[in-house]
Amino acid sequence: MQQMMAGYILTCGEQRRGLTEVVVQRADGKKQRAIYYGQNEDLRVGQLVLLNVTATHLELGTGGTDFIMALEPFCNRQHSPLQYGHIMKMRYTPWQMAVDTLEEQASPYHGLFAQEELSLAGSFVLVAELHSMLPALCIRLKELMPETRIVYIMTDHTALPISLSRHVHWLVSNKYLHATVTTGQAFGGDGECVNTVTGLLAAKHVYQADWIICTPGPGGVGTGTPYGFTGLQLADVLHHVDILGGVPFFLPRISFVDKRERHHGMSHHTTTLLRQFVLRPVILPIPLFEDERDSSIEKQMEQSSLSQKHIVLRQKAGTVGEIDKLYKRHHLEKLSSMGRNWEEDPTPFLTADTMAKTACWIRKHTEMN
Secondary structure: OOOOEEEEEEEEEEEEEEEEEEEEOOOOEEEEEEEOOOOHHHHOOOOOEEOHHHHHHOOOOOOOOOOEEEEEEOOOOOOOOOOOEEEEEEEOOOOOEEEEEOOOOOOOOHHHHHOOOOOOOOOOEEEEEOHHHHHHHHHHHHHHHOOOOEEEEEEEOOOHHHHHHHHHHHHHHOOOOOOOEEEOOOOOOOEEEEOOOHHHHHHHHHHOOOOOEEEEOOOOOOOOOOOEEEHHHHHHHHHHHOOOEEEEEOOOOOOOOOHHHHHHHOOOHHHHHHHEEEEEEEOOEEOOOHHHHHHHHHHHHHOOOOHHEEEEEEEEEHHHHHHHHHHHHHHOOEEEOOOEOOOOOOOOHHHHHHHHHHHHHHHHHHHHO
16 A cells, blocks of 8 residues: 655755655645655745655554655656666666666776675674664774774665665764665665675775674564564675675674563574574674573573574673763764663663674784784
């Protein structure tokens, strides 16, 4: 089902690269927040727009907003001019667009990607299911290695426009991210790539990444079934990292505030993915909290045989006070995950902090040798 409705713009609000938030008056009389992907100067108060109202009709949570599909005048409009691109994203839909992919023949990097022996050459790649963990990872890496270059790869498992992410906008604006790459059908990054393999190679060889972080965008999907969740597709990403000669780290999803049994402690999204679908060993940093949480996590890991399949590293977790000071030093506000701010549910953020610190420790000692 796709539900559309006419409306007109009441006010224009927050703007960031590739996205403007507006308030619209819909034909049904409702005032509603809406998102426009395109050039900000296209918009004006009173302008007639065509809205996709499917999400608000279904009363969705995270995705519960309207989207501007078209606006008057409904002709002769061009968005995001190209330099050379012939590769389409959102292919065979009314919203398909051509982008300048880094791999294609007209790209200045085509010769680079033509090299079959191209590899990650031991690059560390941090992979996470939840987009909300991206700032926590970046902040700790930059705290420990201020001059390091972090490149973010956004897959097409969830939201497709990178401009939807306030996290990415903040991290780029404040120079925590050196570059962004959107892969598959995802679009809007500094670099566009056809798949995650070339996206990883672009991070390494085009943007000279010291660290690569790969997560889907906002808006992951779960169905309450063993395999019906978007995070399962990260198995491919972890395999790609390993095959290309990188070092894959996976951030376990851990929470003790989530009331759903399947997500209490170590989420079944993590255990199912690592137990059944990731066929090569990955590095799995697990925080030690020195309280009852440790025994719960240990039991779940034993039941899933994760220690037999993967490289599990137990590292003492930081404290809530430590990450509170860290986030305040970096002026990081409103950090939340799954609808809960980090003070309400600190465990996911302590877990991300532990992984970043563990990865830095391994890297420093590897380079020393």
